[in-house]
Amino acid sequence: MHFTTCPLDCFDGCSIAVSKELKLKGNKAHPITQGYLCHHLNHFHTFERIEEPRYLGQSIKMEEALTILQEKLNTYEPSRTLFFKGSGNLGIMQSVTKQFFASHRAVLASGSLCDEAGDAGVCEGRGANLCLSPLHVKDAEVVILWGRNPTVTNSHMLPSLKGKTLIVIDPVKIDLSHHADLHIQIKPRGDLYLALLLCRLVAMEEMEDCTFLNERTLNYKDFLDFISGIPMRKLLDKAHVNLDEIGELLHLIKGKKVSILVGIGVQKYSFGHSVLRAIDALGAMLGLFGKVGCGVGYLSNSGFGYSLPFKVDAKKEPLPIANFGKYDLVFIQGGNPLNQMPCTSKVEEGLDKAKCIVYFGLHENETSARAHLIIPAKTFLAKDDVKLSYGHPFVGRMPKIVESPIGISEYALTQMLLAAFGHDSLESEATIIEKVIASNSVEKDGFLISKTYEDLPYEKTFYTKSGQFEFMDEFDDDFEDEEGFYLIAAKQNKSLNSQFVTDEYLYVPLCLGLEQEERVRLTNRYGTCEYAVMPTAILRDDCLLLYSGAKNANRLTPHAMSQEGNCATYQEMKVRLEKVT
Numbered sequence: 043m044h045f046t047t048c049p050l051d052c053f054d055g056c057s058i059a060v061s062k063e064l065k066l067k068g069n070k071a072h073p074i075t076q077g078y079l080c081h082h083l084n085h086f087h088t089f090e091r092i093e094e095p096r097y098l099g100q101s102i103k104m105e106e107a108l109t110i111l112q113e114k115l116n117t118y119e120p121s122r123t124l125f126f127k128g129s130g131n132l133g134i135m136q137s138v139t140k141q142f143f144a145s146h147r148a149v150l151a152s153g154s155l156c157d158e159a160g161d162a163g164v165c166e167g168r169g170a171n172l173c174l175s176p177l178h179v180k181d182a183e184v185v186i187l188w189g190r191n192p193t194v195t196n197s198h199m200l201p202s203l204k205g206k207t208l209i210v211i212d213p214v215k216i217d218l219s220h221h222a223d224l225h226i227q228i229k230p231r232g233d234l235y236l237a238l239l240l241c242r243l244v245a246m247e248e249m250e251d252c253t254f255l256n257e258r259t260l261n262y263k264d265f266l267d268f269i270s271g272i273p274m275r276k277l278l279d280k281a282h283v284n285l286d287e288i289g290e291l292l293h294l295i296k297g298k299k300v301s302i303l304v305g306i307g308v309q310k311y312s313f314g315h316s317v318l319r320a321i322d323a324l325g326a327m328l329g330l331f332g333k334v335g336c337g338v339g340y341l342s343n344s345g346f347g348y349s350l351p352f353k354v355d356a357k358k359e360p361l362p363i364a365n366f367g368k369y370d371l372v373f374i375q376g377g378n379p380l381n382q383m384p385c386t387s388k389v390e391e392g393l394d395k396a397k398c399i400v401y402f403g404l405h406e407n408e409t410s411a412r413a414h415l416i417i418p419a420k421t422f423l424a425k426d427d428v429k430l431s432y433g434h435p436f437v438g439r440m441p442k443i444v445e446s447p448i449g450i451s452e453y454a455l456t457q458m459l460l461a462a463f464g465h466d467s468l469e470s471e472a473t474i475i476e477k478v479i480a481s482n483s484v485e486k487d488g489f490l491i492s493k494t495y496e497d498l499p500y501e502k503t504f505y506t507k508s509g510q511f512e513f514m515d516e517f518d519d520d521f522e523d524e525e526g527f528y529l530i531a532a533k534q535n536k537s538l539n540s541q542f543v544t545d546e547y548l549y550v551p552l553c554l555g556l557e558q559e560e561r562v563r564l565t566n567r568y569g570t571c572e573y574a575v576m577p578t579a580i581l582r583d584d585c586l587l588l589y590s591g592a593k594n595a596n597r598l599t600p601h602a603m604s605q606e607g608n609c610a611t612y613q614e615m616k617v618r619l620e621k622v623t
């Protein structure tokens with residue numbers, strides 16, 4: 043039996059026991075994994091992989107593919123070469139390729155399709171973004187799931203929710219809302235207003251933690267003045283909640299150990315950073331930080347405290363709105379921008395102009411279908427790496443388990459390119475990996491964890507310049523409301539974004555009276571597209587839903603970035619719906 047760690051983009055970062063026959067099982071001894079894995083890993087070997095490199099549709103040998111790649115890199119100006127990395131594999135060694143492209147003076151796509159708007163807000167208030175792991179949440183009395191759906195995205199959190207008072211704040215009736223003590227089916231984009239409303243009422247009810255506010259926070263008085271200036275009616279309307287629900291929420295949390303688990307749902311908007319700051323402000327008023335079973339947890343900065351390799355200096359292209367058309371050579375690693383980036387028509391327009399698209403990945407998808415050169419990667423079982431998780435503090439070693447003739451590792455590809463272009467070669471993989479681990483890990487109960495979590499998160503300090511929690515004093519809601527439906531972008535059980543088994547339906551509320559498979563057309567200023575519908579009782583009457591990875595999931599999403607964090611804003615728009623006759 044060998045042990046490794048799941049590389050996928052997920053909170054859980056599971057520890058995997060691999061048998062001689064390469065069967066994958068959850069590591070029973072691991073405190074987070076607890077012996078079970080998700081659908082993706084249980085079926086890992088059944089998903090078809092790309093086995094051979096291809097150029098212009100023809101299968102070729104790996105050596106030929108690498109020669110063609112070198113030729114292309116020589117042909118096109120480095121300043122017209124773009125490196126774009128997705129999040130198909132979150133191992134530390136995945137970023138090694140950046141080292142070559144930076145040495146080559148190519149441009150790097152930089153920014154996020156995921157969580158960085160929220161992360162920017164967390165960092166403004168707390169200085170660093172630390173996680174609340176399932177082991178921490180286990181000690182809570184009340185858990186608030188705020189735009190986060192652990193049944194699908196974080197199943198190893200579920201044991202820690204058992205027996206707790208559960209509050210769900212989500213426009214969708216997610217599975218856990220049926221078991222919750224309270225479900226606030228909030229209007230999309232309403233979370234900032236709900237959080238500030240709760241802050242107002244916490245002050246009115248004198249529920250605030252004065253000791254915490256005095257000792258550990260800055261500018262609380264200014265914050266109170268700021269929120270007192272916003273009319274109560276506006277807060278209630280924007281969140282589309284009523285005072286009874288809010289009263290119930292306050293009643294449930296009063297005097298209790300509360301963990302607030304926030305997901306990316308709340309921050310898929312232009313002002314996403316301010317949403318996290320407002321939720322954090324509520325956490326600070328209640329004095330939740332640095333205490334057993336309490337806190338506000340988001341997708342954390344997994345590398346915090348570590349000395350990470352491959353820090354490079356390079357010209358940048360803003361990733362969520364990358365203009366591929368400005369480049370001759372586009373190298374895409376571990377991502378599927380033709381499905382996952384916002385505003386598909388812009389992505390297509392750009393990629394149509396690029397002279398050579400290289401796709402370096404594991405599976406066929408919309409992007410591989412458009413690529414000129416396809417280079418298969420090795421799976422995580424066939425290369426060395428290490429994984430730090432954004433949902434818990436355990437360090438996941440990922441030693442190579444098997445030799446495979448298929449594909450090339452990111453490290454081997456980079457070493458080859460560095461040598462071919464006369465740049466210094468890298469240290470050995472083992473050295474790089476061990477240096478990362480040594481820079482911030484300690485052993486605890488037989489497992490390596492991040493040193494940062496020897497204390498409770500924020501128990502000793504916040505990581506701001508002042509060392510205090512800093513309250514927000516403004517926000518800018520620049521959304522111009524328009525006619526139509528909100529279009530929710532959420533995750534689904536059997537897919538990991540566009541990998542594995544995707545779901546193709548547009549989910550619609552029952553009030554529309556549509557039949558399953560009926561076709562509708564959605565339109566807005568970013569595009570227009572037809573879908574087959576699936577009516578469902580889980581949606582508000584003003585919402586439609588497409589799961590991540592669905593075909594044409596991004597035909598109507600904005601070509602735009604968040605105010606902070608260079609992040610995509612998948613829900614900063616509405617759509618009009620008409621039946622296709």
Ligand SMILES: Nc1nc2c(c(=O)[nH]1)N[C@H]1C(S)=C(S)[C@@H](COP(=O)(O)OP(=O)(O)OC[C@H]3O[C@@H](n4cnc5c(=O)[nH]c(N)nc54)[C@H](O)[C@@H]3O)O[C@H]1N2
Nearest residue numbers: 189190191195211214230231305306307532533537538539
């Ligand atoms: N099985 C599976 N697991 C995954 C993934 C996957 O694709 N499949 N993806 C991984 C990745 S990349 C990430 S980033 C994480 C994300 O993990 P989560 O944040 O849990 O994922 P989402 O489904 O995007 O969003 C969570 C919830 O936000 C709700 N939501 C949408 N808009 C709003 C809003 O305006 N306000 C509020 N309060 N809620 C809203 C949605 O209805 C959804 O239930 O999951 C990871 N885990």
Ligand SMILES: Nc1nc2c(c(=O)[nH]1)N[C@H]1C(S)=C(S)[C@@H](COP(=O)(O)OP(=O)(O)OC[C@H]3O[C@@H](n4cnc5c(=O)[nH]c(N)nc54)[C@H](O)[C@@H]3O)O[C@H]1N2
Nearest residue numbers: 128129130131376377378382403404405419531539540590
């Ligand atoms: N409409 C809509 N759009 C979204 C979202 C949404 O919820 N709705 N979610 C957003 C979020 S949170 C995220 S994180 C992004 C994700 O967007 P992407 O990063 O594009 O994610 P995937 O679709 O999972 O594509 C991952 C790719 O990595 C490849 N891969 C896997 N392992 C390896 C490896 O070891 N090496 C190499 N070289 N390649 C590998 C796979 O074959 C696959 O092609 O999408 C965003 N886009």
Ligand SMILES: [Mo]
Nearest residue numbers: 051155156157
């Ligand atoms: Mo993500």
